[in-house]
Amino acid sequence: MATTIKSLRRGAARAARRYGIFFAILALWEFAAKSGLADSVYLPTLETVAGALYDLWVKAFLFTHIMVSLTRVVTGLAVALCLGVPLALLLGRIFPASFARLEALLRIFALVNPYCLFPLFVVFFGVGETPKIAVLAWVSLWPIFFSALSAFKNVDPILVKTALATRATPFSLFRAVILPASLPSVFHGVRLGVEMSFFILIAAEMTGATAGLGWIIHNAGALNQVDRIYAAGVCVVFLGVALNWFTLYLKRGLFFWDERRDPFSTMAPGGARRPVGRGRLAIAVAVFLALMAVGAWRIFEAERLLNDPSTVHEYHVSRE
Amino acid sequence: MKNQSRAADAFWGGFYKFGSIVLFVALWQLSCAAGLAPETFVASPVTIVKTLGNYILDGSLWRHSSISLSRAFYGFLLSTLVAVPLGFLLGGWHKNFERIVGPLLIFLGQFNPFALFSIFLLLFGIGETSKIALIFWVAIWPILYNVSMGVKNVDPLLVKLARSMGLGRLGLLRKIVIPSSASFIFNGLRLAAATSFFMLIPAEMMGASKGLGWLIINAQINYQIPKLYAGTVTIVVFGVLIDAFFRLLERKIVAWRQPLNL
Known part of the structure; x- marks a missing residue:
């Protein structure tokens, strides 16, 4: 009994150390908004923001927008993975000489800001979801490609030679040596790509979309609904944090043997490194697929809500 | 011969x-x-070069680029001034600081700059401040991340050696920590400069009346395809130049170290 209380107390102290500063900042925000230190028009109180969140959820199809944004990011990422990793394998391991020739061109491609060429993406991919996903795929392609490439190239040559000395076939060499040795770095690229494409997603939705969290921010800004800007911003933050924690969780589960230190790993939440069981992995994949299915459905739903005269007003304003 | x-x-x-x-x-x-x-x-490359030539000659390219570059520069400078010392503190120079502020900074690092941009617009108005604030926000994280990683990766043997020879905290910083984390710091600075320029363009598209991003959104709206390509090429050229500049700086200053290829 005493030990339980002790461990509880220790846990509470740890939580206070870790999350205390969040509460301090929230309290400061509330205080500034309430006391009139900051103009309450520009800095609404926390309960106003919470109210706006509720309002958005109930009246303005917040769930649809969240799912639309999430689906776009994940689809773009999947496209980037399917293109980037095989390409990196091809140029890093199979034809390293041709990479040396192509490197300058690829580096330049990586610098092209797809956001500038958005009209061209529309020309080539039509209107609708495809150009947006293409922009996101382009943005996340390059971090994935370059980190996968350096991972494939930097596989310890001793491991490769040892494997070859045991007469490993190219396929088993790939499966047993190259893939395990380079996957953690590939995954690092994926995390960078998620971050970049999520940043760009919000920007893209703010300028050229009719659904998604960025669009809510844009719409609320146009209608001068400051509390909704904050509410949608909170959603964006939490979606970003959730994406990041999910990738971190995957990384710890899948690449638990990888010993390279993440500088923030001691500070980031999460427990000990241990392998993920097959069952849990299957559940994660199932949940993920279900989320994607819901997201795809919601994209059509958003389209329908926008075109339906009975909901279009709610979709846009919903307050009056 | x-x-x-x-x-x-x-x-x-x-x-x-x-x-x-x-x-x-x-x-x-x-x-x-x-x-x-x-x-x-x-647009064909020849058309793009012609368009670019026209913009260079009438001075408009330089006008817009200089505005964009100065925005990126000020944001970058500000974030360097904040993030480098903060990175040293986070890298274990001050354990309690790391323990208390670390989680907050990780959390803040996930904040989407464009979601914040509309709030920056509310708080700072539509002038230069909001754009510089956005760039500051974008550029601070790579620097912070790399500096703290560099400080954490300092060889403990060197630190112990220096300690046993009676080097103080400041001397340790100057003689051991900064030189051995220099390539990480430069890597962070290079990434931050590239990201700040990359993210400035959407920001200028959303809320500006000058700058390269504005040039491009203007071309998009008016469907001036050569102008669009010309702007994009300009941005790529500046990206290459910024990258080359930081690599050169790193080679000159951290000449004793192999460059970090991340």
């Missing part, structure tokens, strides 16, 4: 390295000339 062969080597080396770009541009030009690419959507 020898000089000639060296020149030839340099030429072929350069061709080996940049030949793909030349080939790509040539193919692009040929397919435009042959009518393979629709002229209304794909």
Whole structure:
């Protein structure tokens, strides 16, 4: 009994150390908004923001927008993975000489800001979801490609030679040596790509979309609904944090043997490194697929809500 | 004779390295000339160069670029001034600080700059401040991350050695920590500069009346395809220059270390 209380107390102290500063900042925000230190028009109180969140959820199809944004990011990422990793394998391991020739061109491609060429993406991919996903795929392609490439190239040559000395076939060499040795770095690229494409997603939705969290921010800004800007911003933050924690969780589960230190790993939440069981992995994949299915459905739903005269007003304003 | 062969080597080396770009541009030009690419959507390189020439001559390119560059520069400078010392503190220079502020900074690092941009617009107005604040926000994280990683990766043996020779905290910082984390710091600075320029363009598209991003959104709205390509090429050129500048700086200053290739 005493030990339980002790461990509880220790846990509470740890939580206070870790999350205390969040509460301090929230309290400061509330205080500034309430006391009139900051103009309450520009800095609404926390309960106003919470109210706006509720309002958005109930009246303005917040769930649809969240799912639309999430689906776009994940689809773009999947496209980037399917293109980037095989390409990196091809140029890093199979034809390293041709990479040396192509490197300058690829580096330049990586610098092209797809956001500038958005009209061209529309020309080539039509209107609708495809150009947006293409922009996101382009943005996340390059971090994935370059980190996968350096991972494939930097596989310890001793491991490769040892494997070859045991007469490993190219396929088993790939499966047993190259893939395990380079996957953690590939995954690092994926995390960078998620971050970049999520940043760009919000920007893209703010300028050229009719659904998604960025669009809510844009719409609320146009209608001068400051509390909704904050509410949608909170959603964006939490979606970003959730994406990041999910990738971190995957990384710890899948690449638990990888010993390279993440500088923030001691500070980031999460427990000990241990392998993920097959069952849990299957559940994660199932949940993920279900989320994607819901997201795809919601994209059509958003389209329908926008075109339906009975909901279009709610979709846009919903307050009056 | 020898000089000639060296020149030839340099030429072929350069061709080996940049030949793909030349080939790509040539193919692009040929397919435009042959009518393979629709002229209304794909400007040929020659057209782009002509358009760029016009913008350079009438001074508008420089006007917009200088504004964009100065925004990126101020945001970057501000974030460097904040993030480098903060990175040292987070890298274990001050354990309690790391424990208390660390989680907050990780959390803040996930904040989407464009979601914040509309709030920056509310708080700072539509002037320069909001854009510089956005760039500051974008550029601070790579620097912070890399500096703290560099400080954490300092060889403990060196630190112990220096301690046992009676080096104080400040001397330790100056003689051991900064030199051995220098390549990480430079890597962070380079990434931050590239990201700040990359993210500035959407920001200028959303809320600006000058700058390269504005030039491009203006071209988009008016469907001036050559202008669009010209702006994009300008941005790429600046991206290459910024990257090259930081790599050069790193080579000159941290000459004793192998560059970190991340």
